[in-house]
Amino acid sequence: MIDLIVIGAGPVGLACALEAARLGATARVLDAAVGPGxxxxxxxxxxxxLLALAPSGAGDAIAAEARQVRRGEARGRGRVLGAVRFARLGGAYPFVATVPQQRTEAVLADRIAALGGSEVVWNAEVRAVRTADDRCAVDVHDAAGGLREEYARFVVVATGARGADLTGLRAAARRHEYPDRYLMADVPDRGADGDTAVIHLHPEGVLESFPLPGGRRRFVAWDRGVPRTASGAADDGARLGERLRHAVALRTGSPAAASAIGAATGFGVRRVLVPRMCRGRVAVIGDAAHEVSPIGGQGMNLGILDAVTLARALCGPERRLTDAVAHLDDALDRWDRRRRRAAVVSGRLAAANTRVGRARGEWGDRARSAVLSGTLHSPAERLLASAYTMRFDPDGRLRG
Known part of the structure; x- marks a missing residue:
């Protein structure tokens, strides 16, 4: 019987399996998809x-592939209102690493394979999870249509927000739907901002701009929303791309940057938090347990910290996986309280970022710009940098 079954091969599930493997445990990651997304x-x-992933070697590997953003600027009406300097925070990684999610997942999977003892299995849809005092069983539906049982000492559900509620914990979650909508596209970078992340404040809403590897850039724009057309998703992508091109040209003042945009996607935001992240020998982590607004980029990082700390609680020197549930509960209760507290902090910060980015009108935008400029030219700038990089998370300075 293996130590962990991890359901979901996204960055959060892979981070949990990787840390378990580093600690000498055996883990099997099961995912319903046919392969990496x-x-x-x-x-x-x-x-x-990055710091949490450093002991396994994944932190350095991700940083090596990424654009290293050491400075973020707020701009409005063609002028710089102020800057957040991540490099001033020091530490092993004085930057935000921007890298496509599929590359983060590939790095984590490669490190799992290099350490041995754990594996990633595709075309394996988990239909049910059952627990007993000393083990868990999962029902797995495979590509051939067969149904089999697999067993482990503990099950970790990291299926993301769209995954099935295998534990029943999400049914009792607190939820809040935001009215905000956003447009997003990753495109060739035709601007002149280099490795700087930029937030453009505008009466029509915020526009965020992040550098990506390979000479690309991500644009995310607040949008009033547009109804779907009857012609389908492809046409929607083109129409949303047209809206995003207009937003980029207007809010950045750079038609060249806007010209790179073809199709775009749209998304809404919500906030979700389960009442507990663990029950017996099963835990839920990442977006399966808590969702925060993606504006601010804390969701995946929150989940990675969930994953690494859970693996250490279960597979560390005390090897709590071999304990009876009564003894295991004490360690998991402490972990649960810390990680839900972290989710509350991240949720509040993300909600504040969402509110700041809404359309304000002419005079509301002037007032917002003045307040932000004053903040960024005061000692509070360092607090903003710390908040954005999740140093306020209870495990935000975690080491191996």
Whole structure:
């Protein structure tokens, strides 16, 4: 019987399996997809997550592939309002690493394979999870249509927000739907901002701009929303791309940067928090347990810290996996309280970022710009840098 079954091969599930493997445990990652995905929702890996992944070698490997963002600027009406300097925070990773999500996942999977003892299995859909005092069983539906049982000492659910509620914990979660909508696209970088991340404040809403490897850049724009057309998703992508091109040209003042945009995607935001992240020998982590607004880029990093700390609680020197549930509960209760507290902090910061980015109108935008400029030219700038890089997370300075 293996130590961990991890359900979900996204960055959070892979981070949990990797840390377990580093500690000498055996883990099997099961995912219903046919193979690694090509989507790239999350692109910013914060110093806190890099530090947590450093003992396995993944922190340095991700940083080596990434654009290293050491400075973020706020701009409005063609002028710089102020800057957040991540490099001033020091530490092993004085930057935000921007890298496509599929590359982060590939690095984690490569490190799992290099350490041995754990594996990633595709085309394996988990239909149910059952627990007993000394083990868990999962029902797995495979590509051939067969159904089998697999056993482990502990199960970790890292299926993301869209995964099935295998534990029943999400049914009792607190939820809040935001009215905000955003447009997003990753495109060739035709601007002149280099490795600087930029937030453009505008009466029509915020526009965020992040550098990516390979001479590319991500644009995310607040949008009033547009109804879907009857012609389908492809047409929607073109129409949303047209809206994003207009937003980029207007809010940055750079038609050249806007000209690179073809199709775009749209998304909404919500906030979710389960009442508990663990029950018996099963835990939920990442977006399966808590969702925060992606504006601020804390969701994936929050999940990676969930994953690494859970693996250490279970597979560290005390080897709590071999304990009865009664003894295991004490360690998991402490972990649960810390990580839900972290989710509350991140949720509040993300909600504040969302509110700041909304359309304000002419005079509201002037007032917002003045307040932000004053903040960034005061000692509070360092606090903003710390908050953005998740140093306020209870495990934000985690070491191996």
């Amino acid at each position: 090509a989507s790239s929702r999350a692109v910013g890996v914060h110093p806190s997550a």
